[in-house]
Amino acid sequence: MSLKNDLLLRAAKGESTERTPVWLMRQAGRILPEYRAVRGKLSGFKELVETPEFAAEVTIQPVDILDVDAAIIFSDILVIPEAMGLAYEMVEKKGPHFPKTVTSSNDIDSLKVADPSELNYVYEAIKLTKSELDRRVPLIGFAGAPWTIFSYMIEGGGSKTFSKARGMLYTNPSDAHRLLDMITDTTIGYLKNQIAAGADLIQVFDSWAGVLPPNHYSEFSLKYISKICDAIDEVPITVFAKGAWFALEEMNDLSCNTVGLDWNMNPNKAKEVLKSKTLQGNLDPCALYGSFSEIEEETKRMLSQFENHSHIANLGHGVYPDTDPEKVKCFINSVREFSSR
């Protein structure tokens, strides 16, 4: 059954489109009062992630309210370490916290490559969303990149320096590779099940790409992203590696369709290097604090930088929680208006 709006899928495949498709990272939740109303009824963030009915509801909200060209399933990249045996908590206003972290070889021994069925609630949420979306727009499935997941498992949460996770690449590279392999295998099974449940496109988020030196990024991150890209051939795949400007040339070799750019990246440089990839991004999320007319101007400027290249409009990072939804609509409408050919 074909989609009513397949702009995103066609752009991801490098096909020409009537206008540039647009969606926002973190659009499900974060900014909408309608999201907070659902969230407020529940015990916490994880209940929302683990209950397919609620996850589907907040996944569809941005499609209804903001009129974006894709939905992205409401979930969390940290369901992967949890399925592998490392539980986490989501601490209000602080972020994720792992009560137990990986500090030794024994800790890795005690983890497993998860059976994909452990994450059935995600596939159920995808099925439900697909049914309720009724082919209006594509649904994006996602996972964290193995390096980013690894960092959380070693650090136990966010970090200023990620010095524990990065340090292990010097002190115990073989254990690091062992854990990264387990995360990768778990992730491939998980993504294949997301696709079987109905995900039309996959995005891999490497949030902590930017903390590694280039040689370590190749060895401990890109290698595993590449393995995932090679394993997923059912649907288009997007890789968003925040801060990995130094790996742009190497990203050309990934078997992915689309590369996401953060707001530091000069689109002209990326167009030059990534000739055969669709590019996604990259308005500074802070631009949405400006006035309506400034947002129009910044959006036009951004669109013009991607001209003559296959492009999916987005911010250069997730939308910030204190952004006015009307400003988000202004961004989306500006893309629609000014990219029409």
Place this chain on the structure above:
Amino acid sequence: MSLKNDLLLRAAKGESTERTPVWLMRQAGRILPEYRAVRGKLSGFKELVETPEFAAEVTIQPVDILDVDAAIIFSDILVIPEAMGLAYEMVEKKGPHFPKTVTSSNDIDSLKVADPSELNYVYEAIKLTKSELDRRVPLIGFAGAPWTIFSYMIEGGGSKTFSKARGMLYTNPSDAHRLLDMITDTTIGYLKNQIAAGADLIQVFDSWAGVLPPNHYSEFSLKYISKICDAIDEVPITVFAKGAWFALEEMNDLSCNTVGLDWNMNPNKAKEVLKSKTLQGNLDPCALYGSFSEIEEETKRMLSQFENHSHIANLGHGVYPDTDPEKVKCFINSVREFSSR
């Protein structure tokens, strides 16, 4: 009176040296038990910064203990906003905190371009250090780049996104420029007094360079760094803009002698772009978690990347507090041994 060891100054000026000079960012304090012994006697971090005798003592410790080729005055970049009228606290294990932040035009009106004499305790510490160093090695003075100081004044401390500071560049660029101008003028007076007191070289730290899109970095950061570089012609100047890989070409136009590189940066690329600048850096601070033989290997690899270019060895960021001082010595000795010509 000439210095006994002037390797750093000669390398900064692009002159050839018998071996590569080496020092560490954050070498004064952070890792040495001798530092913690001094710190433990005092009421807090700020007493150490504001008492010339103690500041001089911990400034010289790394020269005595680690045998580095330069001392850097023990101080804090946030003495500048404090002198301008915005007081801060240093919260143990958390970092700096400003009880009051800049949130309006009125807040900027209430600040002043500081009289350099407000920071006399820093110049006193420099004089004392110079006298106690007895010309063994050069003494580096420093300040934060105006954008980094501005960020602290708006955010009130560290931040994951710096979205308030960055947001102001969209919502109120003229006030942002007004405050940046005041910070810049204060900083120039401050650095000139550091030099008059005896600083042999100046380093400007732009710690939060990497959070800005390239056009904003030019307009709101580089412009002011450039103003500082133009005003300081008494001694060599080093600019370390962490994460500002996208501005490398523009940094060529700064009237500074040396550009510091973080560990993300490929030295070969930097050599190509910054042909006439001395380069400083850029070993990953996490490399010092490795074994002694691994540190030797990583240091050799780093030195070889800077070959045939004027180079000051350093880490790509401040040394991490949990680094074994013996590992730091191994790094320093490796530079001495393997860079000898």
